[in-house]
Amino acid sequence: MNQIAEKVSSKFKSLFNKEGILVQSPGRVNLIGEHTDYNDGFVLPAAINKSIFLAMAPNNSDSFRFYAIDKQEAFETNISEPLQKSEKRWPDYLLGVVDRLRKHGYDSQSGFDCVFGGNVPIGAGLSSSAALEGGVLFGLSQMFDWDIPPVEMAQIAQEAENKFVGVQCGIMDQFISLNGKENYAMKLDCRSLKYEFYPFKFSDIRIVLCDTQVRRELASSAYNVRRKQCEQGVTTLQEFKPDIVNLRDVTLDLLHAHRTDMDPLVFKRCKYVVEENQRVLQACEDLQNNDLESFGQRMYASHKGLRDEYEVSCKELDILVDAVRDIGGVMGARMMGGGFGGCTINLVEKDKLASFTEQITQVYSEKTERQLKVYTTKVSGGTHLLKSEKAETN
Numbered sequence: 001m002n003q004i005a006e007k008v009s010s011k012f013k014s015l016f017n018k019e020g021i022l023v024q025s026p027g028r029v030n031l032i033g034e035h036t037d038y039n040d041g042f043v044l045p046a047a048i049n050k051s052i053f054l055a056m057a058p059n060n061s062d063s064f065r066f067y068a069i070d071k072q073e074a075f076e077t078n079i080s081e082p083l084q085k086s087e088k089r090w091p092d093y094l095l096g097v098v099d100r101l102r103k104h105g106y107d108s109q110s111g112f113d114c115v116f117g118g119n120v121p122i123g124a125g126l127s128s129s130a131a132l133e134g135g136v137l138f139g140l141s142q143m144f145d146w147d148i149p150p151v152e153m154a155q156i157a158q159e160a161e162n163k164f165v166g167v168q169c170g171i172m173d174q175f176i177s178l179n180g181k182e183n184y185a186m187k188l189d190c191r192s193l194k195y196e197f198y199p200f201k202f203s204d205i206r207i208v209l210c211d212t213q214v215r216r217e218l219a220s221s222a223y224n225v226r227r228k229q230c231e232q233g234v235t236t237l238q239e240f241k242p243d244i245v246n247l248r249d250v251t252l253d254l255l256h257a258h259r260t261d262m263d264p265l266v267f268k269r270c271k272y273v274v275e276e277n278q279r280v281l282q283a284c285e286d287l288q289n290n291d292l293e294s295f296g297q298r299m300y301a302s303h304k305g306l307r308d309e310y311e312v313s314c315k316e317l318d319i320l321v322d323a324v325r326d327i328g329g330v331m332g333a334r335m336m337g338g339g340f341g342g343c344t345i346n347l348v349e350k351d352k353l354a355s356f357t358e359q360i361t362q363v364y365s366e367k368t369e370r371q372l373k374v375y376t377t378k379v380s381g382g383t384h385l386l387k388s389e390k391a392e393t394n
Helices: 003-016 091-103 128-143 150-165 172-179 219-238 252-257 264-288 292-308 315-324 350-368
Strands: 021-032 042-058 063-068 073-078 112-118 184-189 195-199 205-211 330-336 343-349 373-377 384-387
Touching (some): 003 021, 003 042, 003 063, 003 112, 021 128, 021 172, 021 205, 021 264, 021 292, 021 330, 042 128, 042 172, 042 373, 063 091, 073 091, 091 128, 112 128, 128 172, 150 172, 172 184, 184 264, 195 264, 205 350, 219 264, 252 264, 292 315, 292 330, 315 330, 343 350, 350 373
Parallel strands (some): 063 112
Antiparallel strands (some): 021 042, 042 112, 042 184, 063 073, 184 195, 205 343, 205 373, 330 343
């Protein structure tokens, strides 16, 4: 068993004097498809082998009892009282799941105990919060035998973050964390929530995240502005084609035909989204054809669009993407996430990992006087049980 899983399981037993189920819930990367989700478009995420581990069991009491190993903090509250946000903040992700489960008609009428910890880096854009939410949700569904369909489970986890925690994320993070598949990327249709798996069976390739250590102070306000600009473009195009609902419905030909009818900046934003949607579909074909070279070139094209047309990159992200073109063994790279900081995602040949890490760290330090954090991952499965024994409860 994983060392962290052992630690979580052992702590659970020492705190509550019983065994519980053990759940593994992964972080995620988005291989390509950025800022397409709120335009009803497509994304191509994958679950990764960095995870949150949770030991859980019902306690047949009127209390929720949680323990966060990484923070060495405990939390307890009464299940009969209205659920409220905690000053500690981390319990909100667990309480939010319970709150939304109740609103969807799933109520255990019993408290439960939970100990969790993991190795998903906090703040690096790998969705540690979605991993925690999905893990708690999956664990509760297992303990209380709730048959919750995959789409509804992802929606409940998203609602926990949107409506209880108060972070307005899309559904991609929770969806892929819960439903990922080892050696496959998932094409998710953000309009219908239909999904398909595409093979990512490259045993000699690792997904490497380079964390700029720049945090995204501008991302929230810029996100709102970009979203409004996309909506402005749709409103203009609806004058000529009323059945358009979102940029998902817009072709590049239609956009170019009405370029002069919209603000030049709005046109740039829309052009990026329309082309990025197309890149996701083409990238899926690349995976189907085992063509990682073409896939990597689409990643570079995605970054160029994010930098020049959507304008959500930053100096540090651009330095990293530009630098890897001169480093051997890199198949593709781009910024990942909302922008203005965070990580780049890189596809690196396994036997070049050491030299890649050394070179990119040196270049970044020389050009920014910042330290670079590098995380190596590979495509993994979604949330699942590691241990399913349901021991006696207190």
